[in-house]
Amino acid sequence: MSLKHQIARKEIIDTSLTILKSALVIGTWGNLSVRIAGEELVAITPTGVEYDKLLPENIPIVDMEGNLIDGNMKPSIELPMHLEIYKNRPDINAIVHTHSVHCTAMAIARKPIPASCEDLVQIVGGDVRVSEYRLPGSTDLGHVVVEALRGRQAVILSNHGLLAAGSTLKETIKIALICEKSAQATLMAASIGGAIELSREDCEFMRDFYLNKYGQR
Numbered sequence: 001m002s003l004k005h006q007i008a009r010k011e012i013i014d015t016s017l018t019i020l021k022s023a024l025v026i027g028t029w030g031n032l033s034v035r036i037a038g039e040e041l042v043a044i045t046p047t048g049v050e051y052d053k054l055l056p057e058n059i060p061i062v063d064m065e066g067n068l069i070d071g072n073m074k075p076s077i078e079l080p081m082h083l084e085i086y087k088n089r090p091d092i093n094a095i096v097h098t099h100s101v102h103c104t105a106m107a108i109a110r111k112p113i114p115a116s117c118e119d120l121v122q123i124v125g126g127d128v129r130v131s132e133y134r135l136p137g138s139t140d141l142g143h144v145v146v147e148a149l150r151g152r153q154a155v156i157l158s159n160h161g162l163l164a165a166g167s168t169l170k171e172t173i174k175i176a177l178i179c180e181k182s183a184q185a186t187l188m189a190a191s192i193g194g195a196i197e198l199s200r201e202d203c204e205f206m207r208d209f210y211l212n213k214y215g216q217r
Helices: 003-021 079-088 101-109 118-124 139-148 169-192 200-212
Strands: 031-035 041-044 061-063 068-070 094-098 154-157 161-166
Touching (some): 003 061, 003 094, 094 169, 101 161, 101 169
Antiparallel strands (some): 031 094, 061 068
């Protein structure tokens, strides 16, 4: 096992524990993956295994066609969706799929998270769209998710949950957490008149600010 594979597997395990402790997932549901730098390979969580029981050798490493290269467990059933995103979005290096409560509420109502929270707009790029419904684990699910994810870093999966996508797993966890907070705030705002969306111009300005001027450059 190469050093790059060891690093990717450790990142998967550490991030799995983070989403479990953050209540972004319950039980064995949800999944996450990361590209292995400089290789056409992906490390992904195995299917149906409790996150706090994962060992490095349990983390499947697959090629871009889904063939198992290393690991002693089967990859997540959502592997086709992850690979479809990676094939179509070279800017994305990490994916976190969660079943957090408020994002799932938006998913079962098939409602987008509106572009109302400034931090959401900055980190996601606008509203969080809802993908068309497809059965979990299907290749078709990957196709509709890629379409809804166009120009964004997160998407609501109809009747399912949230998918966040970023340049690193650390960033992607932050995206998932902000989406959950924004979904909760949106649902709360509904009781006092509803969320007010920001203009497209303001969304574009804030996204550019976040990407090019925010923080210590």
